[in-house]
Amino acid sequence: MSYREKLTLGQFLPLVIxxxxxxxxxxxxxxxxxxxxxxxxLVVLQIAYLIVVSIVVAAVSKPEKRDERDRLIEYKAYxxxxxxxxxxxxxxxxxxxxxxxxxxxTELFTSPWLIVAVWFGVExxxxxxxxxxxxxxxxx
Amino acid sequence: xxxxxxIANQVRRxxxxxGEMTQQALAEMVGATRQTxxxxxxxxxxxSLELAFRIADAFGVGLEEVFRxxxxxx
Numbered sequence: 001m002s003y004r005e006k007l008t009l010g011q012f013l014p015l016v017i018x019x020x021x022x023x024x025x026x027x028x029x030x031x032x033x034x035x036x037x038x039x040x041x042l043v044v045l046q047i048a049y050l051i052v053v054s055i056v057v058a059a060v061s062k063p064e065k066r067d068e069r070d071r072l073i074e075y076k077a078y079x080x081x082x083x084x085x086x087x088x089x090x091x092x093x094x095x096x097x098x099x100x101x102x103x104x105x106t107e108l109f110t111s112p113w114l115i116v117a118v119w120f121g122v123e124x125x126x127x128x129x130x131x132x133x134x135x136x137x138x139x140x
Numbered sequence: 141x142x143x144x145x146x147i148a149n150q151v152r153r154x155x156x157x158x159g160e161m162t163q164q165a166l167a168e169m170v171g172a173t174r175q176t177x178x179x180x181x182x183x184x185x186x187x188s189l190e191l192a193f194r195i196a197d198a199f200g201v202g203l204e205e206v207f208r209x210x211x212x213x214x
Contacts, residue, residue, distance in 0.1 A: 068175075068188055068190075070173070
C-alpha cells in the first residue's frame with residue numbers, strides 16, 4: 001500500500017464514522033445548537049486524528065509527492081462523488097415535492113442533520129472511490 | 141468495427157537492461173511515484189505524453205522503443 005493510499009484510508013474512516021453519527025442522530029436530538037456543537041467537536045477531532053495519521057503514515061512509509069496518476073484518481077473520485085450528490089439532491093427535491101402532504105416525512109427530509117450526514121457521506125464516497133481506483137487502476 | 145487500441149510497453153525490460161534499475165529509481169528520475177511506474181509496467185495505467193517522454197529520456201531511447209500501440213479486435 002502506497003503512502004497516498006494509506007493517507008486516503010486514514011481520511012476515509014472518520015468520514016464514515018461522521019456520516020453514521022449524523023444519520024443515527026436524525027431520530028434523536030435535533031436542535032440547531034446540538035448540531036452546531038456536534039459539527040465543531042467532530043471537525044476538531046478529525047483535524048487531530050488526521051494530524052496523528054499523517055505523522056504515523058510518514059513514519060511507516062516514505063512520503064511521496066502527488067504525481068499525475070494521483071491527480072487523475074482524485075479527479076475521477078470527485079466526478080463520482082459529484083454525480084452521487086446530484087442524484088441525491090434530485091431525489092431529495094423529488095421527495096420534498098411528493099412527501100409534502102406527510103408532515104413527518106417532510107420533517108425528516110428538511111432536517112439539517114440529514115444535510116450534514118449527506119455531506120459526510122459524499123466525502124466518504126469520494127475517498128472510498130479513490131481507494132478503489134488505487135487498487136484496480138485507472139485510465140484517462 | 142473499430143479495433144480497440146492498447147498501449148504496450150517495454151519498461152520492465154528496459155529497466156533490467158539498464159543495470160537492473162529499480163522502480164523507485166526510475167520513478168525518481170521521471171518525477172513520478174513508484175506506484176505509477178508499477179501501474180505502467182502492469183499495463184494498468186497509460187501515462188501522459190510528458191511522462192512517456194520522460195521515461196524514454198531516462199532510458200536514452202525513442203518513445204516508440206518504450207511504448208507501442210497494439211490493436212485488439214472488439
